[in-house]
Amino acid sequence: MEYYKQLRQYVGHDPLILPGAVVLIFNDKKELLLQERERGVFGLPGGLMELGESLEDTARREVLEETGLRLGRLTLCNVYSGPDYYSENPNGDKFYSVTAVYKTYEYTGNITPDENETISLQFFSPEHLPDGILTSYRKFIEDEFL
Template sequence: MNYVEYIRGYVKDNPIILNGVSVLIFNEKNKILLQRRTYPKKNWGLPGGLMEMGESMEETGAREVFEETGLEVKELKLMNVYSGKELYMHLPNNHKFYLVNAVYYTKKYKGTLQVDNIEGSELKFFSLNELPEYMVVSHKRFIKDYMELENR
């Protein structure tokens, strides 16, 4: 049983706080990897997900990236931690939570892209100035913040 299922057994559908990770992965052309997500339906977003008990944030990021993309990431660098009412989620299954999300970036990875077909239907590298129109709103913010950080 995963942590979310475990805690939901106690709190049911009441709001909780969950920890998550998103990872910005850049290829040699400085293009960013995005995943066409299952939820929010058909929106593009970053690989990542929720922390399991006993994991570090870096381990969560590496595990989630591997599960969703088939890539093994190395040298994750912490960009920022995001939290607050902007990261409130109300899922179709009526689960509600506030996300505390650590965002990492890396250019170091190995492996071959493999779509998991559970959390996403497509993986693609995009130029930072040609991002898709339909994206997870918070992920757009993370990418924008990264671009500002790189331009300092």
């Protein structure tokens, strides 16, 4: 069972701090890989940390699970946290995200979307990103390009 789900058994819907990582993956054309998790809603591959993992381990595991890609060298771009990263899920779960954002141009493997979490995976030029990028992910992307 995922760590945060174990915690929810004890704290119910009370706020949790949830550390995680996402990765800006660029191809040789400097296009960015985006993950469509719901129809028309895009984000970056990544997810929540499990016990015993580093943030970099989290990034690598989540990207492999969601995309089928193995990552090479990762560069830490920034860590995002604080009141702007508070969320409440429709089920009432409250949490503060602490998200490490990495970038890489190095990956191997074939893009294989995880059928449980991914509708599609597609590279986009940073100048022509789709409208449906979630707000926090858009900030991560814009901070890298500004």
